[in-house]
Amino acid sequence: MLNNSTQAELTIIHQDSNSYELQCSGSWHHDTIQDVKKRVDELEKKDISNLLFNFANASSFDSAGMMLIVNSINSAVAKGTAVTFINMQPLHQRMLIFYRKNWVDPSFHTPKSSPGFFEKLGKEFIDSLLHFNAFLSFIGQSTWHLLLLFRYPSRFRFDALTKHLHSSGLQAVPIITVTSFLVGLVVAYQGAMQLQKFGANIFVVEMVAISMFRELAPMITAIVVAGRNASAYAAQIGTMKMTEEIDAMRTLGFHPFDFLVLPRMIALMIAMPLIVFLADMVGIFGGMVVANLQLDLSFMEFIQRMHSEVELKNLIIGLIKAPLFGLLIAAIGSFRGFEVTGSTDSIGIQTTKSVVNAIFWVIALNAAISVMLTEMGI
Amino acid sequence: MTEFINIKNLVTKFDENIIHDGLNFSIRQGEIFGLLGGSGAGKSTLLRQMIMLEKFSQGDVHILGTPLKKISLKNAHSLRLQWGVLFQFGALFSSLSVLENVIVPLKEYTKLDTKQMHAIAKAKLRMVGLPEKVVNLYPSELSGGMKKRVALARALVMDPKLLFLDEPTSGLDPASARSFDRLIVELKHMFGLTIVIVTHDLDTIRNALDRFIILHNKKILIEGTMEDVKEMKHPAIERFFASH
Numbered sequence: 001m002l003n004n005s006t007q008a009e010l011t012i013i014h015q016d017s018n019s020y021e022l023q024c025s026g027s028w029h030h031d032t033i034q035d036v037k038k039r040v041d042e043l044e045k046k047d048i049s050n051l052l053f054n055f056a057n058a059s060s061f062d063s064a065g066m067m068l069i070v071n072s073i074n075s076a077v078a079k080g081t082a083v084t085f086i087n088m089q090p091l092h093q094r095m096l097i098f099y100r101k102n103w104v105d106p107s108f109h110t111p112k113s114s115p116g117f118f119e120k121l122g123k124e125f126i127d128s129l130l131h132f133n134a135f136l137s138f139i140g141q142s143t144w145h146l147l148l149l150f151r152y153p154s155r156f157r158f159d160a161l162t163k164h165l166h167s168s169g170l171q172a173v174p175i176i177t178v179t180s181f182l183v184g185l186v187v188a189y190q191g192a193m194q195l196q197k198f199g200a201n202i203f204v205v206e207m208v209a210i211s212m213f214r215e216l217a218p219m220i221t222a223i224v225v226a227g228r229n230a231s232a233y234a235a236q237i238g239t240m241k242m243t244e245e246i247d248a249m250r251t252l253g254f255h256p257f258d259f260l261v262l263p264r265m266i267a268l269m270i271a272m273p274l275i276v277f278l279a280d281m282v283g284i285f286g287g288m289v290v291a292n293l294q295l296d297l298s299f300m301e302f303i304q305r306m307h308s309e310v311e312l313k314n315l316i317i318g319l320i321k322a323p324l325f326g327l328l329i330a331a332i333g334s335f336r337g338f339e340v341t342g343s344t345d346s347i348g349i350q351t352t353k354s355v356v357n358a359i360f361w362v363i364a365l366n367a368a369i370s371v372m373l374t375e376m377g378i
Numbered sequence: 379m380t381e382f383i384n385i386k387n388l389v390t391k392f393d394e395n396i397i398h399d400g401l402n403f404s405i406r407q408g409e410i411f412g413l414l415g416g417s418g419a420g421k422s423t424l425l426r427q428m429i430m431l432e433k434f435s436q437g438d439v440h441i442l443g444t445p446l447k448k449i450s451l452k453n454a455h456s457l458r459l460q461w462g463v464l465f466q467f468g469a470l471f472s473s474l475s476v477l478e479n480v481i482v483p484l485k486e487y488t489k490l491d492t493k494q495m496h497a498i499a500k501a502k503l504r505m506v507g508l509p510e511k512v513v514n515l516y517p518s519e520l521s522g523g524m525k526k527r528v529a530l531a532r533a534l535v536m537d538p539k540l541l542f543l544d545e546p547t548s549g550l551d552p553a554s555a556r557s558f559d560r561l562i563v564e565l566k567h568m569f570g571l572t573i574v575i576v577t578h579d580l581d582t583i584r585n586a587l588d589r590f591i592i593l594h595n596k597k598i599l600i601e602g603t604m605e606d607v608k609e610m611k612h613p614a615i616e617r618f619f620a621s622h
Contacts, residue, residue, distance in 0.1 A: 030490055034489065063501070063502070063535075064488065064490055064498055067497050067501065068494070071497065091570075094568055098505075102502075103497075103501060104501060341518065342472075343472040343473075
């Protein structure tokens, strides 16, 4: 508070064996009572049978100041001390009565105990099982609604699909172009240094092309798209859930899966192969640039070598993985959006989780596919 | 009586859309003052201008003697410490528990120890009619009415001179709303608080307000008490009081 208040004071003006007369003076505000607080604590330790507060010189109180008086009165009364006060202004008297009425013993405050290690571990484990279960049921519901679409094609939200194709596909083009160009460039550059040692310059073509087509382009694209779109989906759906928009849709008879989830899933499944193909081309171009500058391999030689040595299946494998990644990212992003609860915190938490989960599962799925295909000899 | 808030020729424009066209009124120390008017009349905007959340286009606003126009950062800060604000939906910090929400200003602006802060916060929570067991709950676990009470406790924790309430009884059940009215009046008598309320609640208007203004058509239709209004015959006023 702003005031030119004087320091609060508490003096013993009269002491007769166990009877004390205390004088309170000055203004008792949160910024003036530090010294008085110590005196009160000292007095509380003493054995006092009669306590008299004289407020003749007290000018003003705020909550903190009045609380201090109330605290000392209450603890004195609890010890069986007789407490009286004199010369109190009516306003202060009302405040005193009010605060005594509303006094809560602060020592009873028991903060929520934090759980132990095993309790936390168990809770986390059960939580993740429950979440996995919920995710499977989410996937099930999405599939069911997708199947229903074949029965009732008119339910499909074509507008929403084009909107998401634009925002998730077309608008991702610049960032994907730059990233995959740089990745192609780096792979070729690092490879070229090693290959030069063996005089095996020409193999840079297979290295760049196969790694880009089969693994890197789909992965890089999926990771960027997961970062862009999983978070966007989670935040969009989460906010709609918080503002009860989703409930409103339900009561109007629009199913949120038809309106929110399926358009996003289908949009990403269409957009991902297209963006991956773009990433393939740009990545290869990055490799060609390095091959040209570093290894004196002309663009034509690069393309001829690629044509004769790199099988088409590598490109196709990458393009087949793309819609799977897209589906996964859209599903995780939307699912996390639906997991949002009442608080503003949970939007942040779920958005973060959507990105982390989407990237993790994209990498895990990619690893599984990679092992599977290699074992199958493809 | 000293004037705590003084507003002269206040004009508010959003682009070309005029919200207030020359408002003049003042609020005295120790009164409960209502800002009334139909939806979209600019009550909340007016309140937000008083607490420096929104700017006005022309005119002068003095709060506690300080002009808000071209106010320095230091003055703005010291003004903010002298008032408490209750937002319509409470605006509690959702990552903090009830007790932490109320303690926030004390922690930031006082040197009290934890025990003292807890005692003050708990007294304020009890004062607004909340049971002890809610202190460790989080805002998402509270009902709308409880959120408002916690927010009121937070607004009161620094012993403000001025209290701004934005629709304090909207969304409360009638019994809670009436006890809220009583609480406001009690606070006024107890601490000599000056309270500015935006409200639609006719019972609050009757039971709690000392004076009020009714905003209509960008202007102040009337400034006065319930008695003054009864004598006035104006279709807008009749509609305002009949619709409740």
